[in-house]
């Protein structure tokens with residue numbers, strides 16, 4: 001389907017592409033986020049292979065958890081095989097049960113909602129603020145006031161009759177969400193807040209690591225995140241006993257014993273393998289330099305796109321220090337997003353739109369939700385540009 005803005009927007013796309021290519025002449029611009037292995041990755045993974053410890057047993061998993069714990073103010077860390085499983089465990093740790101509703105944004109990667117479903121719960125979407133693209137605290141306050149009623153056993157959705165048991169805030173593209181304002185809203189209801197910090201490893205909220213403002217956070221080390229273990233994730237928990245339970249669940253809930261197989265709960269096979277942790281240890285050693293490189297990219301994009309009209313570069317909210325996982329531009333409303341994206345791709349720029357808002361996906365379209373005007377408007381204007389560390393060097 002062609003829109004009246006096709007021509008104009010294709011020209012804009014080509015113009016953006018030429019500016020980006022001029023600014024980054026040597027970079028691989030065809031991918032959104034490429035990993036960089038500039039440290040001891042080969043050395044550590046070789047140690048796994050030579051020792052035979054590539055799987056669920058080995059020193060690197062403990063070392064990786066310790067390194068992470070050190071970065072997260074000494075909190076307990078449970079390394080997992082994906083970010084999605086980390087989020088699933090974090091929700092269990094927060095007390096989410098079958099049949100509950102969990103408040104989440106619709107502007108996020110589908111895994112946030114999938115993890116809610118993995119608990120047998122139902123995502124309940126609330127809109128975001130346009131500045132940080134995270135849950136809007138004020139709107140949340142008004143909305144919860146309208147839809148909730150207190151009954152014995154907790155807070156219930158007046159319309160569906162289901163218990164609402166937690167709120168998940170997503171630190172989108174590495175920018176810190178307004179966690180303190182959200183906590184002010186959620187505390188009186190007694191809702192635990194879970195941070196989906198999958199994209200924000202290395203970011204700060206004020207001067208603290210993103211993921212330490214609430215009791216539980218989930219991280220991801222997928223191949224496209226700022227640091228990668230190939231595939232992997234972690235739960236960061238304030239309460240050490242909760243972390244112990246989640247670690248137990250992540251290892252099929254098997255009671256330690258030299259030979260006996262005794263499992264005391266329905267558990268999961270969510271533990272991070274040692275060879276992935278080895279990669280992760282080497283990557284974490286470079287996290288600070290990766291953050292610096294990615295932060296320098298926003299300035300480069302500002303220079304590259306400075307004189308391009310109809311394009312606004314997204315910068316970090318002042319409350320934090322972003323890892324700038326993905327660089328983001330917003331198009332003027334008069335532009336046609338698919339035409340701009342099409343032109344960028346023709347020019348070899350691996351740009352991407354926002355994930356399809358989750359309430360527009362078939363399995364989540366009937367979930368309860370607030371009005372989602374900001375989410376929908378951003379999804380028609382937002383483009384992520386090549387953002388890997390390699391683009392900056």
Ligand SMILES: *Cc1c(COP(=O)(O)O)cnc(C)c1O
Nearest residue numbers: 082083084109111112198220222
């Ligand atoms: C990447 C990501 C996840 C899930 O991580 P995986 O490791 O891919 O399972 C969850 N939430 C958000 C917001 C993400 O970007």
